[in-house]
Amino acid sequence: MTVDVVVLGLGYVGLPLAHEAARTGLTVVGFDINSNVVDGLNAGHSHVDDLSDADIAEMREAGFRATSDESELTRASTIVVCVPTPLASDGSPDLEAVTGAIQTVARQLQPGQVIILESTTWPGTTEEIVQPLLEETGFTAGTDFHLAFSPERIDPGNPTYGIKNTPKVVGGVTPTCTQRAADFYRQFIDTVVPAKGSREAETAKLLENTYRHINIALVNEMARFCHELGIDLWNVIDLAATKPFGFQAFYPGPGVGGHCIPIDPNYLSYTVRTRLGYPFRFVELAQEVNSGMPLYVTRRAQDILNEDGKALRGAKVLLLGVTYKRNIADQRESPAVPLAEDLRAGGANVSYHDPAVATWNLPDGDLERVPDLEKAVADADLVILVQNHTAYDVEKLATLAQQFFDTRGVTTSSGVHRL
Known part of the structure; x- marks a missing residue:
C-alpha cells in the first residue's frame, strides 16, 4: 500500500x-x-x-x-x-x-x-x-x-x-x-x-526575510536617535502609515527572534561572501543593529533606574513575555534571552512572567515563572514589557509598577518609558 x-x-x-x-x-x-x-x-x-x-x-x-x-x-x-x-x-x-x-x-x-x-x-x-x-x-x-x-x-x-x-x-x-x-x-x-528553478525558489525565501530584517533594523536604529531627540517614533510610524502607497509599517523592539529573521538573511550574506568575495552590506549592517538591541534596552533600563537613584546592580527587574512572538509559546532565538543575559551581567536580579512559558530555559539554568504576576510587578524596581501577549492588561500593570519600560509601544499611561 x-x-x-x-x-x-x-x-x-x-x-x-x-x-x-x-x-x-x-x-x-x-x-x-x-x-x-x-x-x-x-x-x-x-x-x-x-x-x-x-x-x-x-x-x-x-x-x-x-x-x-x-x-x-x-x-x-x-x-x-x-x-x-x-x-x-x-x-x-x-x-x-x-x-x-x-x-x-x-x-x-x-x-x-x-x-x-x-x-x-x-x-x-x-x-x-x-x-x-x-x-x-x-x-x-x-x-x-x-x-x-x-x-x-x-x-x-x-x-x-x-x-x-x-x-x-x-x-x-x-x-x-x-x-x-x-x-x-x-x-x-x-x-x-x-x-x-530551485535557485530562484531558494533565493525568494531569503529575499522575503531579508526585506523584513533590513526594515526592522531601520526602525530599530531610528528608535535610538528619536529617543535622544525627544521624538515619539511610534507616533511617527502611525503618521507615515496613513500614506496609502509607498510605505509599509515596521516597528522597533528589543531585538528580533524566531527562526527566520535572525538567521535566514545570513544564508544570503554567506553565499555572497563565499561565492563572490564581497559582503552583502545591507544584511550585515542590519544584523549589527538588530543584534545590538538587547544591550541597548539594558542601557535604557540602567538609565531608568538611575532616575530613581538606583543602580542596575542589585535591582529587581521583571521581564514580561519571553517568547519571540506574541500569543505563542515558541522561544526560538527570542531576544529576551540575550536581554536577560545583559541585565544579569550588569548585576540585576532578573525574574520573568509569560503566560505560555512555565519554565524558561536560559543558557545558565532554568528560571521558574513568578507565581503572582501583580505582586511581582509591584515588587520589581523595573518592569520591562518584552512581548505584548494579549493576556496582559498592560495599562493596569503599568500603573502597578514602580517603573515600567514598554519596548513594544503599546502603553499610553503617563510615566511609562517607551522604546
Whole structure:
C-alpha cells in the first residue's frame, strides 16, 4: 500500500503541512527521529502552537500516523523534507540536519518519487548538495525521480494565513520536476507559484526575510536617535502609515527572534561572501543593529533606574513575555534571552512572567515563572514589557509598577518609558 506523502521532520513547518494534507484527504505519514515527538503525536498530543490536540485527533482519524521507521519512505509518492537549518558557530549555514535527512531519503529512494526540500537554506543547496546525494543511488533527477525546493511560509499564530491560503512557491531542478511538485501542492494549497528553478525558489525565501530584517533594523536604529531627540517614533510610524502607497509599517523592539529573521538573511550574506568575495552590506549592517538591541534596552533600563537613584546592580527587574512572538509559546532565538543575559551581567536580579512559558530555559539554568504576576510587578524596581501577549492588561500593570519600560509601544499611561 502506498501513501501520498511522507513528511520528514514534524516541527513547526512539517506538522502543519501534514495536517493540511491529511484534512484534504491525502494519506499522510510523518517521519521524525525524535521518539518523544513520534510517541506524543501517536498518543494524540500536539507540540506546536498552531495545532491543538483536537487537530492531531482529526489527523489521526484521517489515517495519519507518525513513525521513526525509515523504511516507510519507500511507500511514499512524495517525500517533503522539513528539518531545521540553524547557523553554525562561525555564522555559516548548518546543513547537518538536511544532509542527514537526504541520506535517509536516498537509502529508501524509489523510482518515480517526488522529493521536495522545504528547509530554508542558501541558494544552490538543492542542486549542489541534495541532488548529488540522491543521485549516488544511481538514479537521475528529472528522469528517475523528481526533485524540487519549496520555501516554507509558516507564520506561527497568524489567524488569517495558514498552509492552505498562503501562496506556495515551487522550483524544481528541471521543468518536469517543478510541474510534478506543483501538482502535489495543488491538491491542498489554493495557489501554487512555479519558479524558474530551485535557485530562484531558494533565493525568494531569503529575499522575503531579508526585506523584513533590513526594515526592522531601520526602525530599530531610528528608535535610538528619536529617543535622544525627544521624538515619539511610534507616533511617527502611525503618521507615515496613513500614506496609502509607498510605505509599509515596521516597528522597533528589543531585538528580533524566531527562526527566520535572525538567521535566514545570513544564508544570503554567506553565499555572497563565499561565492563572490564581497559582503552583502545591507544584511550585515542590519544584523549589527538588530543584534545590538538587547544591550541597548539594558542601557535604557540602567538609565531608568538611575532616575530613581538606583543602580542596575542589585535591582529587581521583571521581564514580561519571553517568547519571540506574541500569543505563542515558541522561544526560538527570542531576544529576551540575550536581554536577560545583559541585565544579569550588569548585576540585576532578573525574574520573568509569560503566560505560555512555565519554565524558561536560559543558557545558565532554568528560571521558574513568578507565581503572582501583580505582586511581582509591584515588587520589581523595573518592569520591562518584552512581548505584548494579549493576556496582559498592560495599562493596569503599568500603573502597578514602580517603573515600567514598554519596548513594544503599546502603553499610553503617563510615566511609562517607551522604546
